[in-house]
Amino acid sequence: MSAQSPRLLLPFVVTVYLGLLAPLVVVIAVSFGPSSAFEFPPRGVTLHWFEAFFASPAFVTAFFRVSLVVGLLAAALATVLGTSAALGLVRFRFFGREAVETFFLAPLLVPEILLGAALYLFYARLAIQASIWTLLCGHLVICTPYVIRSVTAGLVGLDPRLEEAAMSLGATRVQAFFKVTLPLLRSSLVSGAIFAFIISFSDINLALFLSGPQSTSLPVHIFSEIQWQGDPTIAAASSMQIVIIGLLILVVQRIFRLRLVV
Amino acid sequence: MDLGRTRPIWAFLTGPYALFLLVLLLVPFANIAMYSVHPYSPTKVFLPDLTFDNYLKIFDLYYVRLFGRTLRLGLITTAVCVVLGYPLSYWLARARPRWQAVGLFLLIMPLMVSAVIRIFGWIVILGRKGLVNQALVALGLEPVKLLYSETAVVIGLVNIFVPFMVLPIMASIERISPSLEEAAQNLGADWYRMFRRVILPLSLPGLISGCLLVYSLSISAFVTPALMGNPRERMAGQQIYDEVLVSFNWPGASSLSLALVLVTAALMFGALFATRYAGRREKPS
Numbered sequence: 001m002s003a004q005s006p007r008l009l010l011p012f013v014v015t016v017y018l019g020l021l022a023p024l025v026v027v028i029a030v031s032f033g034p035s036s037a038f039e040f041p042p043r044g045v046t047l048h049w050f051e052a053f054f055a056s057p058a059f060v061t062a063f064f065r066v067s068l069v070v071g072l073l074a075a076a077l078a079t080v081l082g083t084s085a086a087l088g089l090v091r092f093r094f095f096g097r098e099a100v101e102t103f104f105l106a107p108l109l110v111p112e113i114l115l116g117a118a119l120y121l122f123y124a125r126l127a128i129q130a131s132i133w134t135l136l137c138g139h140l141v142i143c144t145p146y147v148i149r150s151v152t153a154g155l156v157g158l159d160p161r162l163e164e165a166a167m168s169l170g171a172t173r174v175q176a177f178f179k180v181t182l183p184l185l186r187s188s189l190v191s192g193a194i195f196a197f198i199i200s201f202s203d204i205n206l207a208l209f210l211s212g213p214q215s216t217s218l219p220v221h222i223f224s225e226i227q228w229q230g231d232p233t234i235a236a237a238s239s240m241q242i243v244i245i246g247l248l249i250l251v252v253q254r255i256f257r258l259r260l261v262v
Numbered sequence: 263m264d265l266g267r268t269r270p271i272w273a274f275l276t277g278p279y280a281l282f283l284l285v286l287l288l289v290p291f292a293n294i295a296m297y298s299v300h301p302y303s304p305t306k307v308f309l310p311d312l313t314f315d316n317y318l319k320i321f322d323l324y325y326v327r328l329f330g331r332t333l334r335l336g337l338i339t340t341a342v343c344v345v346l347g348y349p350l351s352y353w354l355a356r357a358r359p360r361w362q363a364v365g366l367f368l369l370i371m372p373l374m375v376s377a378v379i380r381i382f383g384w385i386v387i388l389g390r391k392g393l394v395n396q397a398l399v400a401l402g403l404e405p406v407k408l409l410y411s412e413t414a415v416v417i418g419l420v421n422i423f424v425p426f427m428v429l430p431i432m433a434s435i436e437r438i439s440p441s442l443e444e445a446a447q448n449l450g451a452d453w454y455r456m457f458r459r460v461i462l463p464l465s466l467p468g469l470i471s472g473c474l475l476v477y478s479l480s481i482s483a484f485v486t487p488a489l490m491g492n493p494r495e496r497m498a499g500q501q502i503y504d505e506v507l508v509s510f511n512w513p514g515a516s517s518l519s520l521a522l523v524l525v526t527a528a529l530m531f532g533a534l535f536a537t538r539y540a541g542r543r544e545k546p547s
Binding site: 006013019023026030039084087088094100104110112115140198199202219250 | 270271273274275278279280282286287290291293297346347349350352353356363365366367368369370371372374376377378379380381382383384385386387389391393421424425429433453454478479482483484485489499502503506507512515516519522523526527530531534
């Protein structure tokens with residue numbers, strides 16, 4: 001930072017960060033507070049709302065049976081789909097490559113709420129019932145571009161001659177890929193997978209349309225609880241999501257460059 | 263690489279996701295396009311007649327107001343995001359690596375937490391007995407009704423979308439060599455003059471791309487206006503949600519969605535183009 005930059009910059013930046021983080025701080029504080037009326041600042045510390053969370057079948061199902069399962073499956077499948085797509089895009093030159101690249105990032109250009117509506121009407125026309133599978137398919141559309149970005153960034157920084165060297169020493173193309181390229185890509189793969197998980201885990205716009213009564217995801221359940229003026233169990237569930245996502249982002253920042261994924 | 267020419271390995275690698283997107287992105291939107299030219303019937307899901315009524319209805323007073331409100335709130339949100347986000351971007355771009363890492367974490371972590379949770383936080387802060395009103399009462403003032411208003415919606419939207427403003431601007435400021443700033447200052451420009459003549463023009467692609475991103479995200483927002491807005495003054499996203507899931511007017515929802523997706527996709531492509539243009543321009547140096 002150059003010494004001549006305006007003195008007010010730092011206080012301004014701190015204020016913006018306070019505003020950015022305020023809702024998260026408030027949610028975490030409310031989840032530990034004794035009052036059932038979303039009181040901030042809380043007048044004490046209790047784990048009551050976390051107990052209520054684990055005692056509520058609706059919350060437990062939404063968290064563990066829907067959001068966690070869909071998130072993990074989405075991360076695994078998006079990593080496979082996205083890594084293979086990124087390999088094809090970076091390592092090969094073919095007619096229309098740039099068009100394919102743009103097409104693969106297109107899900108990021110379409111507002112999620114509209115994609116959700118479009119998928120809902122598509123499933124409705126085919127008479128497919130909402131389930132965790134319809135939700136998973138929707139999430140794969142929006143998660144995979146993050147893996148493609150992250151793996152592309154990893155591949156660009158990787159010398160293709162390493163793979164060629166392995167092949168000239170007798171490895172087949174497939175062996176060279178699995179023994180040389182893949183281990184070197186590990187951190188960008190893991191980062192991509194983590195982001196895919198997070199995007200699925202925190203998505204609400206697609207889930208509002210694609211969750212069925214048996215497959216309500218955590219954000220959708222929180223959404224309806226807020227509308228029906230629920231109690232701070234919402235805050236407890238939210239705090240758990242905040243902590244999980246915070247830890248995962250820390251991991252990405254440690255092993256890879258955060259900015260290459262976002 | 264030579265293998266790629268004889269056997270199309272790239273097709274095996276890119277094929278699965280391409281096919282996936284074809285079925286779950288292009289076909290659903292084609293389906294919407296088809297719904298949008300068929301008439302709505304309260305009793306039948308699908309009527310075979312062709313009509314453009316669903317597009318004409320967008321010009322009804324109700325929808326003109328809806329879109330007017332949506333586009334206006336989008337503009338306000340974008341403007342506030344510029345004012346709050348630009349200084350933050352500059353600070354992040356010029357911060358020492360350690361502080362930059364902390365700053366990026368604190369920017370991206372909230373971005374990744376579900377929007378519904380951040381909005382929940384704001385409901386607690388702005389509520390009738392929330393933090394803001396407690397402060398007002400403590401100062402001896404009357405509590406005010408903040409929630410369920412356009413102000414609340416803008417606060418929520420800005421909070422959710424400001425990182426989309428900061429990241430592209432930050433990237434374009436980072437590309438400007440700090441020696442340019444020093445040169446301008448050595449030549450006698452004060453910081454503000456230097457900023458206006460050097461940083462601002464050179465970071466314009468990032469600024470444009472951030473504005474387009476934030477604008478298209480805010481005009482298609484749903485959760486924020488649904489939870490923080492006045493139910494009688496809705497935004498376009500809420501109208502589409504209701505027509506799909508509440509009133510089952512699928513042809514109507516389809517024409518609205520298509521209109522909105524064309525606007526936002528055009529804006530997003532603009533943002534993409536601005537970023538690429540910036541990337542290309544700095545290459546020769």
